Amino acid sequence: MTTTREPILSVRGLEKHFPIKGGGLLQRTVGAVRAVDGLDLDLYPGEVLGLVGESGCGKSTTGRAILNLQPATAGSVVFQGRELVGLDRKQMRPLRRDIQIVFQDPYASLNPRLPVFDIVAEPLIIHGLTKDEAELRERVRSLVETVGLNPEHTNRYPAEFSGGQRQRIGIARALALEPKVLVLDEPVSALDVSIQAGVINLLEDLKERLGLSYLFIAHDLSVVRHISDRVAVMYLGKIIEVAPRDELFDRPTHPYTQALLSAIPLPDPRLERSRKRIIITGDVPSPANPPSGCRFRTRCQKFAGELTDTQREKCLTVEPLLESRGTGHTSACHYAEATKVL
Amino acid sequence: MSTSTGALQQGRTDPRPVDPDVPLLAVEDLNVRFPTEDGLVHAVRGVDYTLRSGEVLGIVGESGSGKSVTSLAVMGLLPGSARVTGSVKYRGQELLGQSDRAMSRVRGKGVSMIFQDPMTSLDPVYRVGFQIEETLRTHDSKLSSKAAQARAADLLAMVGIPNAAERVRSYPHEFSGGMRQRVVIAIAMANQPDVIIADEPTTALDVTVQAQILEVLQTALTETGAAMVLITHDLGVVAGIADRVLVMYAGRPVEIGSVEDIYYEPRMPYTLGLLGSLPRLDASTKQRLTPIKGSPPSVVNMPPGCPFAPRCPLHVAECDTVEPDLLDVGGGHGAACIRTDEVGKAHGEAAAVFDVTADDTVLGSEAPVDLSAAAGTTDTGAPGDPVGERSDPGRSTATGSLLDPTTQDGDRR
Numbered sequence: 001m002t003t004t005r006e007p008i009l010s011v012r013g014l015e016k017h018f019p020i021k022g023g024g025l026l027q028r029t030v031g032a033v034r035a036v037d038g039l040d041l042d043l044y045p046g047e048v049l050g051l052v053g054e055s056g057c058g059k060s061t062t063g064r065a066i067l068n069l070q071p072a073t074a075g076s077v078v079f080q081g082r083e084l085v086g087l088d089r090k091q092m093r094p095l096r097r098d099i100q101i102v103f104q105d106p107y108a109s110l111n112p113r114l115p116v117f118d119i120v121a122e123p124l125i126i127h128g129l130t131k132d133e134a135e136l137r138e139r140v141r142s143l144v145e146t147v148g149l150n151p152e153h154t155n156r157y158p159a160e161f162s163g164g165q166r167q168r169i170g171i172a173r174a175l176a177l178e179p180k181v182l183v184l185d186e187p188v189s190a191l192d193v194s195i196q197a198g199v200i201n202l203l204e205d206l207k208e209r210l211g212l213s214y215l216f217i218a219h220d221l222s223v224v225r226h227i228s229d230r231v232a233v234m235y236l237g238k239i240i241e242v243a244p245r246d247e248l249f250d251r252p253t254h255p256y257t258q259a260l261l262s263a264i265p266l267p268d269p270r271l272e273r274s275r276k277r278i279i280i281t282g283d284v285p286s287p288a289n290p291p292s293g294c295r296f297r298t299r300c301q302k303f304a305g306e307l308t309d310t311q312r313e314k315c316l317t318v319e320p321l322l323e324s325r326g327t328g329h330t331s332a333c334h335y336a337e338a339t340k341v342l
Numbered sequence: 343m344s345t346s347t348g349a350l351q352q353g354r355t356d357p358r359p360v361d362p363d364v365p366l367l368a369v370e371d372l373n374v375r376f377p378t379e380d381g382l383v384h385a386v387r388g389v390d391y392t393l394r395s396g397e398v399l400g401i402v403g404e405s406g407s408g409k410s411v412t413s414l415a416v417m418g419l420l421p422g423s424a425r426v427t428g429s430v431k432y433r434g435q436e437l438l439g440q441s442d443r444a445m446s447r448v449r450g451k452g453v454s455m456i457f458q459d460p461m462t463s464l465d466p467v468y469r470v471g472f473q474i475e476e477t478l479r480t481h482d483s484k485l486s487s488k489a490a491q492a493r494a495a496d497l498l499a500m501v502g503i504p505n506a507a508e509r510v511r512s513y514p515h516e517f518s519g520g521m522r523q524r525v526v527i528a529i530a531m532a533n534q535p536d537v538i539i540a541d542e543p544t545t546a547l548d549v550t551v552q553a554q555i556l557e558v559l560q561t562a563l564t565e566t567g568a569a570m571v572l573i574t575h576d577l578g579v580v581a582g583i584a585d586r587v588l589v590m591y592a593g594r595p596v597e598i599g600s601v602e603d604i605y606y607e608p609r610m611p612y613t614l615g616l617l618g619s620l621p622r623l624d625a626s627t628k629q630r631l632t633p634i635k636g637s638p639p640s641v642v643n644m645p646p647g648c649p650f651a652p653r654c655p656l657h658v659a660e661c662d663t664v665e666p667d668l669l670d671v672g673g674g675h676g677a678a679c680i681r682t683d684e685v686g687k688a689h690g691e692a693a694a695v696f697d698v699t700a701d702d703t704v705l706g707s708e709a710p711v712d713l714s715a716a717a718g719t720t721d722t723g724a725p726g727d728p729v730g731e732r733s734d735p736g737r738s739t740a741t742g743s744l745l746d747p748t749t750q751d752g753d754r755r
Contacts, residue, residue: 054548148701162637165702192404192575197619198633198702219548226621226628246626263553264623265578269601271624272582279553283518299550342624 007042008213009066009099009181014039014075016058016065020288033288035061037237039075040322043181048207048214050228050245052221052260056284058237059217060104063183066215067101068092079181097127100174104186106166110158116169117154120144123176143172148202164195168202175206183215188223200227221264225249230328233257236295237287239322243329253325253336255302256280262341278341293317294334302335311335364434365392366536366569367416367453372428374408374415383642385411387593388428390668393537393569400584400601401573402616406638408593409573413539416571417455418445432537451481454535458542460522464514470525471495471510477532497528500565501558520551524558531562538562539571544579556583577620581605586674589613592639592649595668599675609677609685611654611695618692632696648679655695656681 017032036058043049053059065072068084077084079099084092103109110119120140123129130136141151147168158166167187174182184203188196204227206212218224224231225245232242233256241254252258262278280299285291297303297315307315314334322330325338374386386408393399403409414420416430418437430437432452437445449455457463465473474494479485485493491510498506501524514522523543530538543559544552556579563570574580580587580601587604589597589612597610608614618632636653639645647662648654654661660680668676671686679685688694 054550148699148703150703162702164637168702193577194404194616194619194634195637195702196633197621197631198635198699200621201631201633201698202701220621221549222621222623225623225625226631249623250626259550261623263549265552265556265576265582266624267577267581267605267617267620267622268624269581269605272578277553279557280550281554283520283551284548 005044008045008080009043009215010076010078011039011041011062011066012076012078014062014065014077015073016061016070017073031288033286034237034290035287036065036072037287037290039234039237039239041232041239041242043213043215045180045213046207046211047229048216048227050224050231051215051217051234052219052224052231053234054219054260054284056287057234058287059219059234060185062234063101063185063215063217067096067099067183069101093127097177098179099181099183100177100179101183101185102167102170102174102187105190106158106163106170107190109170110166112158115155115157116144116161119158119169120154120172120176123173127177129177139176143176144169146175146206147172148198162195163191164199167191167199171199171202171206175210178210179212181213181215183217185217186219187216189218189220196223203227221261233260236284236290238295238332240296240333241329241331242322243325243331244327247326247329249342250340251326251329251338252341253329253338254296254331254333255300256296257331258339258341259299259301294320294332296333302333307335365431366395366433367391367393367571368429368431369412369416370429370431372412372415372430373426374411374420375425377423377425378642381642384644385593385641386415387641387644389590389593389595391588391595391598393571395536395569396567397586398563398570398572398584400580400587401571401590402575402577402580402587403590404575404616404638406641407590408641409590410541412590413455413541413571413573417449417453417539418442419455446480450477450530450535451533452535453537453539454530454533456523456526456530456538456540456543459546460519460526461546463526464522466514469511469513470498470517471512474498474510474525474529474532477529481533493532494528497532498525500531500561501525501528502554502561503528519547520554523547523551523555527555527558527562531566531568534566535568537571538566538568539573541573542575543572545574545576552579559583577605577616589616592644593641594649594665594678596650596678597676598668599677600673603673603675606690607675607686608688608690609671609675609682610650610679611656611681611685612650613677614685614688614690614692615653615655615696617690618696630693630698632692632698633702634696635699635702650679655697656684 014036015038016036017034019029020031020033021027022030039062051059064070066077068087072085075085117140120143121136124136124139130139140154144151144154149165149168188199207214216227228245230244231248232239235256241257252261259278259280266272278301280301282299285298291298294315303312303315320332320334322332324330325336369389369391372386372389376383376385389412401409415426420426426438432448471494474497475490478490478493495507495510498509503509503521503524544555547555572584584601587601588595591612597613604613615634619634621631634653639649648665651657651661666678666680668678670676671682
């Protein structure tokens with residue numbers, strides 16, 4: 001379905017390792033937390049790609065490495081034909097106009113000492129995008145209006161706004177430079193549901209109106225299903241399944257995706273009580289020392305329950321690669337099988 | 343779990359007579375006020391509920407709705423500065439105003455509690471086995487240390503900790519978050535309590551671990567036969583486990599009913615709006631969400647009238663005069679709204695009543711939940727951190743003039 005289009009953002013073999021320093025004077029590096037460990041993804045123009053996974057799977061690090069906020073250890077990030085990995089701050093600056101980020105926590109990502117006007121105007125001033133004061137005022141006014149806030153409130157400080165409104169300010173700031181791609185790092189997970197819904201609606205509207213592409217990073221699969229066109233599932237630094245939205249939710253093929261979908265409680269008592277739940281054991285292993293072969297095997301319900309010893313051998317020794325399971329649907333499992341879990 | 347060896351039964355010292363007419367827990371007109379520099383914060387404003395034996399009551403609400411403070415008041419765990427009025431009866435015995443000593447006999451044995459954050463609810467300097475034994479021996483001075491150790495290991499096995507006999511000697515930091523929460527549950531069920539109050543027991547956990555913990559909670563209920571008050575903001579969790587649901591808003595219950603009533607036939611606009619603002623995992627058609635405009639009111643100097651009125655699409659002038667009581671709409675289903683009939687016509691379809699707007703122009707008198715939200719969670723509810731303590735009373739009134747006329751859809755239907 002996407003063969004004719006060129007991706008606007010293309011990530012190949014992205015790695016971000018954080019060194020673990022030993023004790024003592026020399027602070028030698030004794031290992032590495034392999035937060036992102038060889039990740040490929042493509043974002044197409046006008047699409048919302050959901051990136052989901054549990055805490056510690058490397059999804060936020062991926063977002064930051066793509067933006068060069070934390071330089072990648074290895075790999076390549078090509079944005080509109082330009083390689084971003086290895087660029088320094090100065091070289092990155094002109095590119096930042098086109099690719100912006102919204103952070104998770106609206107209580108920490110806005111400077112509490114700046115009025116909203118200054119927060120939203122800052123990127124415009126830094127990039128010298130407005131000729132004079134009047135134009136700047138007009139731009140900020142329209143940005144604030146765009147994100148559904150009252151433009152008369154721009155002389156107020158972040159503390160006077162609710163969480164949802166602060167997140168809108170963060171979105172206005174990210175939109176100021178008219179970017180093509182927004183990396184949204186858990187943009188609604190700090191908000192209460194009734195307020196979260198308004199921000200989700202806003203993000204949907206903005207995407208349509210401004211023709212944006214989103215990399216939507218989240219742990220909440222319900223939100224991801226609602227907003228995404230395609231979904232990538234991460235586990236321990238790698239993508240284990242990618243598919244168009246409904247395909248992923250209706251026919252997941254990777255045991256982890258199946259377990260993840262099955263674990264989420266549905267706000268519908270009759271459905272919720274009649275579901276059969278796949279419960280996987282244990283916790284996510286440490287990314288400093290990931291399991292051999294398939295990274296999910298230590299918790300895999302299939303590995304534990306269905307496979308024979310000879311089949312398990314492959315999981316123990318051979319790392320599964322992303323293989324095609326249909327149009328635009330790939331997953332990394334030796335024994336992948338589409339199963340309906342919802 | 344098959345590991346149950348009847349260890350819990352040994353723990354029962356007195357077979358308590360069960361009088362079916364006396365509810366296990368009866369909360370009546372519970373009010374909690376915190377004196378602050380900004381005035382009296384009325385965090386809980388008249389909560390009533392009863393809990394019958396074997397029942398699971400879900401209490402849902404957003405940050406700052408008073409759901410955690412309510413349970414801390416029941417347990418007598420609020421700071422001394424809190425002013426608590428009303429009545430909390432456990433098996434007919436009044437708990438409010440009891441000395442800490444007397445409460446200690448009830449806590450853990452009669453009513454036990456599971457807190458949200460397993461990282462902070464265990465003591466980091468003691469082995470987990472010791473922390474379980476401590477709970478056991480507090481309520482049974484005759485218990486030998488050997489027997490206590492054996493029961494601690496049994497309990498750990500029961501909550502699904504592998505290799506429990508070894509793991510009793512571990513310290514909390516040696517466990518993952520999910521495993522720690524299992525330990526907390528083991529402590530809560532150690533003395534066969536009648537009531538377990540679980541305050542956001544899975545909020546700090548990942549979904550796959552949450553599913554494990556919910557299963558352990560079910561085990562705890564079956565093993566102990568306890569009734570449970572489950573406090574959460576996750577409507578999915580409640581849908582799976584609760585028999586009855588209490589919805590809280592601005593410190594008050596606004597709707598109570600069976601789980602089916604609440605989810606399929608809500609009669610209070612807030613409940614309806616909450617359900618409509620939830621994206622659905624199982625919805626293949628893209629349905630627009632219906633957010634609730636504005637934010638919850640500050641609980642300092644609440645204006646008269648229904649606290650939800652400023653955000654309510656069914657708002658009429660009458661809503662601003664008196665705060666509606668929780669009135670029965672049939673079959674034990676109650677809602678605090680004067681327009682329950684209109685809400686009922688929606689049959690749970692929020693889009694019939696709420697707008698699908700994306701704007702949020704009303705400057706906030708939001709209950710200041712800044713700190714808990716900043717921690718990435720909702721409602722941490724630590725005793726020293728009563729919800730709404732850092733309110734700014736001037737704000738709700740000062741911004742009144744800035745209110746956009748967004749409530750014009752008051753009588754759309």
